[in-house]
Amino acid sequence: MSPLAVICAMAALTYATRWVGLRFNDLQLPPFWLDFLRxxxxxxxxxxxxxxxxxxxxxxxxxxxxxxxxxxxxxxxxxxxxxxxxxxxxxxxxxxxxxx
Structure with a gap:
């Protein structure tokens, strides 16, 4: 795999994870998950x-x-x-x- 393909894949993955975090920003988590993530x-x-x-x-x-x-x-x-x-x-x- 070429270095350019790896860089593009990493950029796409980074963008996707940040998009998901921003998209579900208003989601209310149950208390169990809030305690767990703390x-x-x-x-x-x-x-x-x-x-x-x-x-x-x-x-x-x-x-x-x-x-x-x-x-x-x-x-x-x-x-x-x-x-x-x-x-x-x-x-x-x-x-x-x-x-x-």
Whole structure:
């Protein structure tokens, strides 16, 4: 399959999914589905973050500790930018401290 065909197929699929979302915007979901969909962002975020915690050899402890520090900052202050900044700083400091 040519790259142009793949790009066109991806564009059509993206357009179709967005059209469906806009078309059924007024649809009222039952409470079960509202409760279910409320946890989707947390699940997706967890699925992206957890595999990244086990990094290259020797970095896993630094990554896990930095993630814990970032989680505590996010829990305490509720500011995403602050959690990211503190997590990155903690990871850099722990890498330097642990020598990895």
């Amino acid at each position: 946890f989707v962002p947390v699940s997706v975020f967890t699925a992206l973050v957890v595999p990244a915690l086990s990094g290259p050899r020797g970095q896993t402890p630094a990554r896990v500790l930095a993630a814990a520090v970032a989680a505590l900052v996010l829990w305490r202050f509720g500011r995403m930018w602050l959690g990211l900044a503190v997590g990155l700083a903690a990871f850099a400091a722990l890498r330097a401290l642990l020598g990895v």
